[in-house]
Amino acid sequence: MSPFKPHQYRDWYIACTTQDLRDSLRHPPISRTVLGVPLVLFRGSHGQAIALLDRCPHRNVPLSLGKVERHTVQGKPASHRLVCRYHGWQFDEQGHCQNIPGLCPLVMEENQRAIAYPTVEQQGFIWVYPTVETAPNHQPYHFPLVEQPKFSTFGWQMQAPISRENIAENFLDATHTHFVHAGLIRSSHQRRPVTVQITRGDRQVEAIYRGEQQISGLIYRLLAPGCREVISIGRFLLPAIAQIEYQTDRNDYRLLMSLFITPIDHQQVQIHSVITFRWGKINWLGRLIGQPLFHQAMRQDLNILLAQAKNLERFGGEQFAYTQLDLLRPHIDYLLQTPDEPTAQSPKPLSRFEKTIAIQL
Numbered sequence: 001m002s003p004f005k006p007h008q009y010r011d012w013y014i015a016c017t018t019q020d021l022r023d024s025l026r027h028p029p030i031s032r033t034v035l036g037v038p039l040v041l042f043r044g045s046h047g048q049a050i051a052l053l054d055r056c057p058h059r060n061v062p063l064s065l066g067k068v069e070r071h072t073v074q075g076k077p078a079s080h081r082l083v084c085r086y087h088g089w090q091f092d093e094q095g096h097c098q099n100i101p102g103l104c105p106l107v108m109e110e111n112q113r114a115i116a117y118p119t120v121e122q123q124g125f126i127w128v129y130p131t132v133e134t135a136p137n138h139q140p141y142h143f144p145l146v147e148q149p150k151f152s153t154f155g156w157q158m159q160a161p162i163s164r165e166n167i168a169e170n171f172l173d174a175t176h177t178h179f180v181h182a183g184l185i186r187s188s189h190q191r192r193p194v195t196v197q198i199t200r201g202d203r204q205v206e207a208i209y210r211g212e213q214q215i216s217g218l219i220y221r222l223l224a225p226g227c228r229e230v231i232s233i234g235r236f237l238l239p240a241i242a243q244i245e246y247q248t249d250r251n252d253y254r255l256l257m258s259l260f261i262t263p264i265d266h267q268q269v270q271i272h273s274v275i276t277f278r279w280g281k282i283n284w285l286g287r288l289i290g291q292p293l294f295h296q297a298m299r300q301d302l303n304i305l306l307a308q309a310k311n312l313e314r315f316g317g318e319q320f321a322y323t324q325l326d327l328l329r330p331h332i333d334y335l336l337q338t339p340d341e342p343t344a345q346s347p348k349p350l351s352r353f354e355k356t357i358a359i360q361l
C-alpha cells in the first residue's frame with residue numbers, strides 16, 4: 001500500500017531539470033521515481049517532455065533500458081517512439097504501442113499501452129503529475145522573483161535517504177540553527193525575544209518571525225549588511241516546498257530560498273533548490289560570498305539529518321516529543337495527512353489556523 005495519501009498524487013512534482021533531459025535521439029531516456037511511481041522520461045519530436053510508467057506492458061522490463069527513434073510516415077509529421085529493449089515494442093509519445101515487431105497485422109489492444117503522465121516544462125524543471133486517475137486542475141508551482149529584473153538565481157540538486165517531512169522541518173526550523181549552524185546562522189549566547197505568527201491555509205502554512213533586528217550569525221552580517229530590521233518567513237507549501245524568505249528594511253537586499261522536495265518513496269527524496277536574491281547592486285559578489293556559505297549550511301544539515309534517519313531506522317520509526325517551539329511540523333503533517341474527504345475518524349476538516357507566540361531566538 002502506498003504510504004502517500006491519494007490527494008498527494010493529484011499535484012505536480014519536479015522529476016528532473018531541463019538539463020537532465022537531453023535530446024532523446026542522441027541520449028538514452030532517463031528514469032526517475034516520483035511518489036513511488038517509476039517513470040521513464042524522454043523528449044518527443046517537438047522537444048516536449050514525455051513521462052511514461054517505466055514498465056513495458058509486454059514483459060514488464062524497464063522501458064528506460066530502451067532507446068528513442070524517430071519515426072516518419074509519408075504525409076505525416078515525424079514523431080518519436082520509445083523502443084523496448086527486450087522485444088522491440090514501439091511506444092508513441094502518448095504511450096500507445098504502434099508496432100510489435102514480427103506481428104502482422106498489428107491489432108492495438110488497450111493492455112498494450114504504456115501509461116503516460118502529464119508533464120510541464122517550466123523554470124528549468126520538468127514537472128510530472130504522477131496519476132492518471134484525474135486530470136490536473138492547476139499548474140505547477142511557480143518560483144517567485146526568478147524572472148524579476150535585478151534578482152539572480154542559483155540552485156543545486158541532491159538525493160538523500162531522508163523523508164520529505166524531516167527535511168522540510170529542518171529547513172524551516174529556526175531553533176536548530178544555534179547548534180547545527182552555530183556562528184554561521186545564529187549564536188546561542190545572543191538570543192533575543194521574537195514574536196512568531198503562524199498562519200495555515202488550505203495549501204500552505206507559514207511562520208513570520210518579527211523582532212530580530214539583526215540575526216546573530218555570519219551569513220546575515222554578510223548578506224544583509226547595514227540592514228537594521230530583518231523579517232524572516234518560513235513556509236511549507238503543498239505538495240513539497242519548504243521556503244525561507246528574508247525581508248529587510250532595505251528593498252535592495254532580499255533573499256528567497258526554496259527547496260522542492262520530491263519524494264522518491266517515503267524515506268528518500270530528490271531535492272531541487274532555487275535560491276533567488278538581490279544583493280545591493282552587485283549580485284555576482286553576493287553569490288560569490290553566499291554560495292559557499294549555503295553549501296556549508298546544507299552539509300551541516302545533511303549530517304544531522306542522516307544521523308536522525310539512521311537512528312529512526314535503528315529504533316523502528318519516529319517517536320517525537322513536541323513543544324511549542326516545534327512550530328511548523330504539526331502543520332506540515334496536517335497538510336500532508338489530512339484526508340481528502342473528511343470522515344467521522346478525521347480529527348477536523350482542513351481549517352484555517354492562526355496564532356502568535358513569543359520565543360527566544
Ligand code: FES
Binds near residue numbers: 057059085086088
Ligand atoms: S518486454 Fe518490452 S517488448 Fe517485451
Ligand SMILES: [Fe+2]
Binds near residue numbers: 170171176181
Ligand atoms: Fe539548518
